[in-house]
Amino acid sequence: DVKVTQSSRYLVKRTGEKVFLECVQDMDHENMFWYRQDPGLGLRLIYFSYDVKMKEKGDIPEGYSVSREKKERFSLILESASTNQTSMYLCASSLGASGGAQDTQYFGPGTRLTVL
Amino acid sequence: GNSVTQMEGPVTLSEEAFLTINCTYTATGYPSLFWYVQYPGEGLQLLLKATKADDKGSNKGFEATYRKETTSFHLEKGSVQVSDSAVYFCALITGTASKLTFGTGTRLQVTL
Numbered sequence: 083d084v085k086v087t088q089s090s091r092y093l094v095k096r097t098g099e100k101v102f103l104e105c106v107q108d109m110d111h112e113n114m115f116w117y118r119q120d121p122g123l124g125l126r127l128i129y130f131s132y133d134v135k136m137k138e139k140g141d142i143p144e145g146y147s148v149s150r151e152k153k154e155r156f157s158l159i160l161e162s163a164s165t166n167q168t169s170m171y172l173c174a175s176s177l178g179a180s181g182g183a184q185d186t187q188y189f190g191p192g193t194r195l196t197v198l
Numbered sequence: 199g200n201s202v203t204q205m206e207g208p209v210t211l212s213e214e215a216f217l218t219i220n221c222t223y224t225a226t227g228y229p230s231l232f233w234y235v236q237y238p239g240e241g242l243q244l245l246l247k248a249t250k251a252d253d254k255g256s257n258k259g260f261e262a263t264y265r266k267e268t269t270s271f272h273l274e275k276g277s278v279q280v281s282d283s284a285v286y287f288c289a290l291i292t293g294t295a296s297k298l299t300f301g302t303g304t305r306l307q308v309t310l
Contacts, residue, residue: 124300140297185298187242
């Protein structure tokens with residue numbers, strides 16, 4: 083079974099803090115993704131990575147950065163957390179070889195981040 | 199650009215009732231369509247998919263048919279169970295891209 087793990091289920095931070103969210107997958111997948119999930123807005127893509135040290139902006143990258151130093155690990159960084167970044171953050175990975183409909187994304191359980 | 203529109207929730211049904219969750223889409227080219235499910239406290243799981251017009255995806259008693267003429271991919275189940283209570287997301291992908299476009303999600307609550 084594919085396993086995508088996220089470092090924390092719940093996180094509380096203060097405005098202005100630097101926040102790291104970690105994601106690890108154990109299936110040697112090429113692609114990794116970070117989404118945020120908000121009521122009424124569904125899932126929105128923040129960043130994704132298709133290879134080590136490669137990244138592409140998603141739909142809402144402002145206020146975030148990412149790091150992928152190793153294939154299995156993809157980190158989301160909030161350089162200076164703000165209250166409007168309070169949300170559920172979901173990490174996903176996919177094999178990446180063919181792309182498209184054959185490339186199922188597997189999701190982690192999510193991190194609920196609260197910024198006070 | 200691509201977009202997915204789902205019916206507003208929550209949807210509340212009694213056990214053994216018939217379920218329909220509507221999903222329509224706008225896409226460039228010919229998308230592949232997906233339903234994902236998120237059970238309480240968990241991440242999303244792929245429920246079913248269809249890759250071309252008139253295809254029917256099915257899994258765990260759920261079905262959805264890719265209707266190109268109405269740009270729809272409605273999710274149906276003949277008899278829901280309490281264990282089906284979850285949030286359901288419709289999504290699409292186009293071509294060989296890796297980026298999914300999601301709808302806003304529909305919460306289903308099934309009661310005894």
